[in-house]
Amino acid sequence: MKTSQSSKLRQAADTYRTILDALEEWVVVVDHNARIFFLNRPYARFLGVNADEVKGKKVTDVIENTRMHITIEKGVAERLSIQKIRGSNMIASRFPITDQGKVIGAVGTVIFHDTYEWKRINSHIKALLAEHEFRAQEKNSQELPTSSHYRLADIVGDSKAIKELNQTITQVASGDVTVLLRGESGTGKELYAHAIHQLSERADAPFIKVNCAAIPENLLESELFGYEEGAFTGAKKGGKAGKFQLAHGGTLFLDEIGDLPLSMQAKLLRVLQEREVEAVGSTSPSPVNIRLITATHRPLETLIKEGTFREDLYYRINVVNVSLPPLRERQEDIAKLAEHFLQALSRRTGRRAPKLTAQAMTALLEYHWPGNIRELENILEAAFFTARDRKIPLSLLPANLRDHTQSELSVVHNDGNVYAATGTLKEQMDRAEKHAIKQALSQSFGNRTLAAKQLGISKSTFYEKLSKHQLI
Ligand SMILES: Nc1ncnc2c1ncn2[C@@H]1O[C@H](COP(=O)(O)OP(=O)(O)OP(=O)(O)O)[C@@H](O)[C@H]1O
Numbered sequence: 001m002k003t004s005q006s007s008k009l010r011q012a013a014d015t016y017r018t019i020l021d022a023l024e025e026w027v028v029v030v031d032h033n034a035r036i037f038f039l040n041r042p043y044a045r046f047l048g049v050n051a052d053e054v055k056g057k058k059v060t061d062v063i064e065n066t067r068m069h070i071t072i073e074k075g076v077a078e079r080l081s082i083q084k085i086r087g088s089n090m091i092a093s094r095f096p097i098t099d100q101g102k103v104i105g106a107v108g109t110v111i112f113h114d115t116y117e118w119k120r121i122n123s124h125i126k127a128l129l130a131e132h133e134f135r136a137q138e139k140n141s142q143e144l145p146t147s148s149h150y151r152l153a154d155i156v157g158d159s160k161a162i163k164e165l166n167q168t169i170t171q172v173a174s175g176d177v178t179v180l181l182r183g184e185s186g187t188g189k190e191l192y193a194h195a196i197h198q199l200s201e202r203a204d205a206p207f208i209k210v211n212c213a214a215i216p217e218n219l220l221e222s223e224l225f226g227y228e229e230g231a232f233t234g235a236k237k238g239g240k241a242g243k244f245q246l247a248h249g250g251t252l253f254l255d256e257i258g259d260l261p262l263s264m265q266a267k268l269l270r271v272l273q274e275r276e277v278e279a280v281g282s283t284s285p286s287p288v289n290i291r292l293i294t295a296t297h298r299p300l301e302t303l304i305k306e307g308t309f310r311e312d313l314y315y316r317i318n319v320v321n322v323s324l325p326p327l328r329e330r331q332e333d334i335a336k337l338a339e340h341f342l343q344a345l346s347r348r349t350g351r352r353a354p355k356l357t358a359q360a361m362t363a364l365l366e367y368h369w370p371g372n373i374r375e376l377e378n379i380l381e382a383a384f385f386t387a388r389d390r391k392i393p394l395s396l397l398p399a400n401l402r403d404h405t406q407s408e409l410s411v412v413h414n415d416g417n418v419y420a421a422t423g424t425l426k427e428q429m430d431r432a433e434k435h436a437i438k439q440a441l442s443q444s445f446g447n448r449t450l451a452a453k454q455l456g457i458s459k460s461t462f463y464e465k466l467s468k469h470q471l472i
Helices: 002-022 041-047 068-074 115-140 160-173 189-199 217-225 262-274 300-306 311-317 331-349 358-366 372-386 399-405 425-443 448-455 459-468
Strands: 026-031 036-039 078-085 088-099 102-112 179-182 207-211 251-255 291-296 320-323 410-412 418-420
Touching (some): 026 041, 026 068, 036 041, 068 088, 068 102, 078 102, 102 115, 115 217, 160 189, 160 320, 179 189, 189 207, 189 291, 217 262, 300 311, 331 358, 331 372, 358 399, 425 448, 425 459, 448 459
Parallel strands (some): 179 291, 207 251, 251 291
Antiparallel strands (some): 026 036, 078 088, 088 102, 410 418
16 A cells, blocks of 8 residues: 555656656756755756756755745745856746745746847747737727728818929829828828829729838738738638738828838838739739838938838839928918818717817917827817817917917916916016027927027027026
């Protein structure tokens, strides 16, 4: 009976050893005296010792820089700490083993055998997470638009810049010419891409948009060019068409082209030159007939100099270059755009549109709009829902916009309206001076030399005034 019990025990111990030896992780178990009770073979192999022979030896004599004895002493777990062994930085964890509250030993594991491996796995996990997030978003969003819903008539504005732009767009729309739309974020590049498609001979064919910055790098190729069944693990049955195939006969809009990784730039260039795409896992290319429109807010010429954007691709996509002016350069359009957005919100919600007070409108006109039309749209949406008595006073606009434009000549009352301030002539003149300096600074985007020049004063006087008004 005794013999059979001990043989069972040995069998069980052998089973556990076999399992622990099969792990990639390195495992060490010590007793309450910090003497090795168990060392798995992969760890022993790395340390250059015999797993059976080190049993009973002090862990500090066998493993360099170990802290297992400290885990025993303190009874506290240490997770994912760096431990240098034989010149490599390992990522190790240590846990006390307790029995009825007493520490009777400790178990230690080394999960990553050097920090390089850890970084590699870390970026692999990041890529997996990005892929997961992208797929979830794709699933949540309604069907991807395969047709364009804007027309030139939906573009609001009658500034000279917009009129010229609309004329250019009308001219280039037909004839399949490749267009590169440039402009700051929120200036309407996507809107214009839709309009070009709508005005082209391809208006009834699909309009497919791809945001090159939003797709994880490892998915870009299959998203753009599609894949065949069985091309990789997780590939859908029957394969999947890429954006190029979906846009066949229509327009492909590649937004944020400046963010396309170099490896994909080479592939895209090949497709544009050959006019055929090869799905991932396929051996035979298929012809594609698309009109290409691209957009970016990034300085492609600088990216070329820095080596992150291919010059040959730049020439391919930059056949006709259309620049969209920032909103601050077409202030004439602000009132019309504001009215347009408030009316659109009113139609959407069934609520009557509130009106901007004169002070609020002045603030909109004076602001420098770094986020352009999208920022205006967002600000008005927030104001629309908080407006009372069908009025949008200055106080309902965001603080950064108010601060930027808030005249030091005025005071905002609790009712949200602005009233002329009173005071001695000197006080009012000081406020006017401070206001002029702030205005000049914002118009020159913080460039003090330019601001001083604009005000017609020397740089040293400008600095004196900055310090007088506590603007530095
Ligand atoms: N002239 C315009 N008239 C009416 N709405 C406009 C106009 N220009 C832009 N918009 C609106 O402003 C928002 C931003 O425009 P859009 O997405 O086209 O900008 P974008 O330049 O492509 O921005 P990003 O570079 O950030 O992608 C959209 O809701 C769009 O409908």
